[in-house]
Amino acid sequence: MAGKGTPATALLSKRKVAFTLHSYEHDPRSESYGTEAAEVLGLDPARVFKTLVADVDGKLTVGVVPVTGQLDLKALAAAVGGKKAKMADPVAAQRATGYVVGGISPLGHRSRLPVVIDATATGFATVHCSAGRRGLEVELAPDDLVRLTGAVVADISAA
Numbered sequence: 001m002a003g004k005g006t007p008a009t010a011l012l013s014k015r016k017v018a019f020t021l022h023s024y025e026h027d028p029r030s031e032s033y034g035t036e037a038a039e040v041l042g043l044d045p046a047r048v049f050k051t052l053v054a055d056v057d058g059k060l061t062v063g064v065v066p067v068t069g070q071l072d073l074k075a076l077a078a079a080v081g082g083k084k085a086k087m088a089d090p091v092a093a094q095r096a097t098g099y100v101v102g103g104i105s106p107l108g109h110r111s112r113l114p115v116v117i118d119a120t121a122t123g124f125a126t127v128h129c130s131a132g133r134r135g136l137e138v139e140l141a142p143d144d145l146v147r148l149t150g151a152v153v154a155d156i157s158a159a
Helices: 007-014 033-041 073-079 090-097 119-123 142-149
Strands: 020-023 049-056 059-066 085-087 115-118 127-133 136-140 152-154
Touching: 007 127, 007 136, 033 049, 033 127, 049 073, 049 090, 049 127, 059 090, 059 119, 073 085, 073 152, 115 119, 115 142, 119 142, 119 152, 127 142, 136 142
Parallel strands: 059 115, 115 152
Antiparallel strands: 020 136, 049 059, 049 085, 127 136
16 A cells, blocks of 8 residues: 555644554455454454545535444434435545545545534544545544544434
8 A cells, every 4th residue: 555644644643643543455345444444453343433424404514433333314413403414425525525435534624524423432542433545544532533523422323
């Protein structure tokens, strides 16, 4: 894998936040990127979070939930004061974040997007999420993730 730098890792370095990168060989046949990361890296899937982009009342919004659950769109909308949410068009998500689907990080987006992180993240010393590329995960303290993204913390995961 050529260079591991991404906008997410650049932001973490610039802000002097402690983090650890974990890389693995992504299987292009895999459609569940977060689950794949947990399995290949031998991580507790409850500590691995996926980044999903939704359209809340016409505004792109990021939901960060454990790979073991699904994004509760109604709860996401409520967390940002919206009424209705649906999954965003993948092309719009890629354009706004600057990342490809399967490698969207909650950090370092091209456009500033509202971020909501599932409350379960705060129960761990560290969590894992995409570092901005398929096959590259970043491990960091959930408080740092919340602070750097300006996130709202709410119950947005459905089992």
